[in-house]
Amino acid sequence: MEEKDLLLLRLLEENSRLSPGELGIMAELSEEDVKCRIAALEEAGIIRSYTTTIDWERAANGGVAAIIDLKVNPERDYGYDRIAGRLAQFREVRSLRLMTGVYDLQLHVTGKTMQDVARFVSEYIAPMDRIRETATHIIMKTYKENGQEFSEKEAGERVPYSL
């Protein structure tokens, strides 16, 4: 991938609110060029959405999140893709990945309460054809998300001047 495109992606991943004008200054490109490049990146499905990292625990919204590991029997011709496609339809499933290791699919699931999450797994996920086993891990505390640390750290003291 072209170096300037890569830089734009990094800058946007960190802060999707940067304007084309600001991005242009930062990346040494014209505003028009930035707009074109971003449009192309969106068109190519590389930029998927412009989102916000939220510390929901701090928002005290009472929600619960869990990582759910699944063992799945893959299908002839389709592998894991069709079952993954079905799982992805659930609004509760925030992210879904195929993994190496003991389990095959990994879901990040959110719900209002622990019971919600448990019910979702036992009523919808576990009974699905081809799913052999589930392991549900409730997230207790998030320390870092999307590259952002959630705890406020005291920055080391810097001197005001050095030559």
Place this chain on the structure above:
Amino acid sequence: MRDFVSSRARIIPPSGIRKFFDLALTMEEVISLGVGEPDFATPWNICEASIYSIEQGGTSYTPNRGIKPLRDAVSNWLTGHYGVRYNPDTEMVITTGVSEGLDIAIRAVVDPGDEVIVAEPSYVSYAPCVTLAGGVPVPLECLEKDHFRLMPDRLMEAISAKTKALIINFPNNPTGAVMRREDLLAITDIVIDHDLLLISDEVYSELTYSGTHVSPASLEGMQERTLMLNGFSKAYAMTGWRIGYLCAPEPICDAALKIHQYVMLCAPSMGQVAALEAMRRGEEEKDRMVQEYRVRRNLFVEGLNRIGLRCHRPEGAFYAFPSVAETGLSDLEFAERLLKDEHVAVVPGSVLGMGGKDHLRCAYAVSREDLAEAIRRMERFMGSNSC
């Protein structure tokens, strides 16, 4: 009682920013563009490597020259990056930061009365180190119209029969100037013709934004007369670890090593282990930081020019060096009032030697948010002082 302070200690100037420093410490919410160090913490893998070595009991003296794996790694790195070959066992000393490297390099080659040309504006240690070694520093002004590069005609004017060495620092603190190959060749021709030494402080070498750094020792005929200084502070955000290195021809390196073993013994062992990790697995983190500095430079320099502080785009290091000539204030007045009125700390160029007058050194090694806030405050300051 007699005055016991030596004449050499008396003659070196005190820090030109002491009063600013003291003033800033009494203030709240200061945005400091006055610090010549990265705002990033040292990459964590580097810290881990050092912590692990401490846990393993690695807290002793090391060989005077520095630990062998680090010297080997630095030697390979220099060859790979800058095309210079230094024997890690005979032509290199690991030093306690570039500061110590500078001191022992100068003391290894300067005799009383020798003149040493110092390209300025510059980091403040060069001239005092020459003075402490008994030499005579000869400042040589680099000009804004030359984008603060060192020009051969000006060098020629500064050379006398007593000149022994020339000290340069590119990418430059405080101007951000970079010397390209052709710029350097014009200088090294003169250095060779006049049988001089070149002391080249390259601590900002990896912070070169357009093209790649050219190390003077890589130019024909120069390695035998170059004392190259570099270190880990700036590129790897490792200022507090105090690790640098001096590379020089064997006889000079031997002399510097003698001084080093008497005054320093060795560089900090935990810092050397950290530096080794930086050499082995620090490249990606370094590149990420350099890219961020470049983004900040672009934002900050655009901001300075927008609010009327003329500033060319620096090609290296992490300093912008805008001119205040059109504001009606001297750089000292501007810096002091900016600190008092708007709590933004910058270094007045006057304290950084000849050619620094009427400029401010602004280190953009702070977060983008702080840079944007600094620009807002500076704009307000300019407005209320009808600059």
